[in-house]
Amino acid sequence: DVKVTQSSRYLVKRTGEKVFLECVQDMDHENMFWYRQDPGLGLRLIYFSYDVKMKEKGDIPEGYSVSREKKERFSLILESASTNQTSMYLCASRWSTDTQYFGPGTRLTVL
């Protein structure tokens, strides 16, 4: 079974803090994604990575950056957290154009 893990289930941070969310997958998938999910808005793509050190902006990259130094690990960085970044963050991975496998999510609250 594919396993995607995220570093924290719940996180509380203060405005202006730098926040790191980490995602690890164990199936040697090429593609990894970061989404945020807000009520009524569905999943919105923040960033995508198709290989080590390669990344593409999604629909809402502002205020975020990413890092992929190893194939299995994809990190999302909030450079200076703001209250409007309070959300559920979901990481996913997939092989090529196939189905996406999601992690359990990180509920981030920015105070």
Next chain:
Amino acid sequence: SQKIEQNSEALNIQEGKTATLTCNYTNYSPAYLQWYRQDPGRGPVFLLLIRENEKEKRKERLKVTFDTTLKQSLFHITASQPADSATYLCALYTGGFKTIFGAGTRLFVKA
């Protein structure tokens, strides 16, 4: 503009009945469409994939139809059970790296 719509209102049905969820889209030509299940506070879990040249797909009590003329997919759960209560997400893959997710429909199955 491109849009994907699912019933925003929750669907309440009695145990044993068939639940039918709708996914409508505009201005896309998806290569395939997927359905995911999401439980509260969890990441989505893949259920079924149907390709543009397929009309219907089944898996146990689940059935998905795909009408590219109507631009609609229907997701059916037969003999529904309280354990089927969850949010169900429709997702379109149109090529490249992007998958477009609907906001989901919440299903409640009463015993």
